[in-house]
Amino acid sequence: MQYNAFGQNATPYSIGNTYKIHSKILKEDRSYILELPSSYKTSKAKYPILVLLDGEISYHSHSGILKQMTEGRQIPEMIIVAITNVDRVRDYTPTNYLTNLNGSSAVDNHKTSGGSAEFLKFMEEELLPKIEKTYRTSAFKTLVGISHGGLLVGSAFLSKETSFNAFVSMDPSFWWDNQYLIKQLENTDLNQIKDKRIYVSTADKFENFDRIPHVFTTNINSQENFNTTLKNKGFSPNQVAFEYFKEENHWTVALISLYQGMQFIYKGLKMKNAQESTLEEIITYYKTYYNGEFLPPENEINAIGYYHLKNDIKKALPFFKLNVSNYPTSSNAFDSLGEVYMGSGDKEKALKNYKESLRLNPKNANAKKIIEQLSAKKNN
Amino acid sequence: MQYNAFGQNATPYSIGNTYKIHSKILKEDRSYILELPSSYKTSKAKYPILVLLDGEISYHSHSGILKQMTEGRQIPEMIIVAITNVDRVRDYTPTNYLTNLNGSSAVDNHKTSGGSAEFLKFMEEELLPKIEKTYRTSAFKTLVGISHGGLLVGSAFLSKETSFNAFVSMDPSFWWDNQYLIKQLENTDLNQIKDKRIYVSTADKFENFDRIPHVFTTNINSQENFNTTLKNKGFSPNQVAFEYFKEENHWTVALISLYQGMQFIYKGLKMKNAQESTLEEIITYYKTYYNGEFLPPENEINAIGYYHLKNDIKKALPFFKLNVSNYPTSSNAFDSLGEVYMGSGDKEKALKNYKESLRLNPKNANAKKIIEQLSAKKNN
Incomplete structure (x- = not known):
């Protein structure tokens, strides 16, 4: 990405390191970008973990926003772990489903879909234990993802084994496989999820959905359905935020969702009065x-x-x-x-x-x- | 900032390079962080320049936001140049003024103030020519700054010699020296500025202003005064945006201002209908x-x-x-x-x-x- 025109005078500006981990569960090497909080070296404190999906796309902007929010005391310092992709369709989807959102065949591009259970297991049993062993971490964990990544955030939210406490799901693909996730939600015990907090954002512009309004509506409907089902189960309205962005599309919604979502996740960390x-x-x-x-x-x-x-x-x-x-x-x-x-x-x-x-x-x-x-x- | 716990396995994640330039005007070495657009290496196109002030603080988050806005086609690709500080009070202020916003003496912390004319000269005659000589640049230039940096953006906007076309001034210190900048604006020929576009943001929370409402009001008033004076001169309302953020303070306002400000600067780049x-x-x-x-x-x-x-x-x-x-x-x-x-x-x-x-x-x-x-x- 970076073209170095006069190398003799240039010092790379680094915002973290990329690490490798071998996953026995996924049977492959994985990479993640990690940055420790500014105070890490000089303090002995333990820090919450924030995991970002689609790391190679999200890390630069998201870690920058989080850093500045931390300096503005909107959120606490965190250890940021951004997992980069090998096969995001495989890792982020709960079922093998061979149809696109617009109804066309996805025999090729969804071929590997349905691996989210394995990916969640990789995070819980391999990646997070390694982070916790290597750094001073507290027990609090947040998971952030967009689109199919937002779908994985939803799956993690419903998983019995998850150690995540807070979830930011941006314009998620909850339409996947006839709203498979919402059926899962219906069958989930409220006690299992009631202490978690989840933020879901929706983008209103459909330019990126083949400019076909009904396709776009299918996606929005699934998100609204998730929200309604959650509330009907008796999930506390204080623990879920559902935000609708009229002027954003599927790609642009990430920045504002992260900013609003993280404020929601940490709402109350600064006690009122x-x-x-x-x-x-x-x-x-x-x-x-x-x-x-x-x-x-x-x-x-x-x-x-x-x-x-x-x-x-x-x-x-x-x-x-x-x-x-x-x-x-x-x-x-x-x-x-x-x-x-x-x-x-x-x-x-x-x-x-x-x-x-x-x-x-x-x-x-x-x-x-x-x-x-x-x-x-x-x-x- | 970055604490490397297991170096053998770590690859730095770089988002640009830091370069040095000797300034004869400022009589010192200066540094800037620069990132070329993703397409730079494979295209032969010319790119607009965006200059960020307070580079060591702003670069990480701002370049990340700009990159993602570019990918979402909200703004065009740009060459980002973030100037890091040597003495920001000296470089960003137009006069030697030895009083703080709250009225107390600033004999020490404003001692060097009043150097903005020299700093603007450094940008126009040394830094930008070097960038233009080294890279394929178009003539279009944007300047972005916050607080005292926002004041410098205001000074550049009024400068006869400026080559900048667009200005993002975030919660600027327009209160400086009894609103010196607004007096300057009153004496500026409309023809000199009428083709430029400027975005000014204001933060409504005053936690960071010694929790003293009247001090805070002084700052806001100066910004409103700038806006009113500009419009009274006959400056086109389409060329200026003045945005008020109720829930942001002096530090947190940067992220949302950049996002909104850049959309305003490039409003119309995508022609309607x-x-x-x-x-x-x-x-x-x-x-x-x-x-x-x-x-x-x-x-x-x-x-x-x-x-x-x-x-x-x-x-x-x-x-x-x-x-x-x-x-x-x-x-x-x-x-x-x-x-x-x-x-x-x-x-x-x-x-x-x-x-x-x-x-x-x-x-x-x-x-x-x-x-x-x-x-x-x-x-x-």
């Missing part, structure tokens, strides 16, 4: 959010601590204590706690926390300065 | 669109040709002829024209065009097959 809540209310809230997969976010708790610090140091202290307890490798959490003890005149505890902060981050100039001041005073 | 228009109407339309900077898009003209081909081969022919005339290095344009001549029974002209198509792309198996058939018949 947290500043007015007690510490107990906040702790209880995060115990129920995704079944306690996420600790109260460090930066939010820190901000609330400083908010209370202006009026009531006693009220503020437990928030800073919570952060050092939840994030025992965060230099900043200890720095903040040190600052509170300084303010309350407890120089011994202040010194102890600043020392721990400096130990965790030897570049913390503020901690260094205060430790020197406190030590100097002690010696006087 | 082109299928129902005569060839002359289409040619006239593109002569006025951005003063003729763009030829009628090859794929659109090709599609219209095939549309007419179903009913009237005589009506279709000129469209295919236009494409080989406008895109003399496009293998597909000659392949299509060959197909039309085949359909009309003019085997000699068909053969000539298929041969040219194969010469331009030796991998064109279809052309190869038909040439063999036609040559075989000739010899019988």
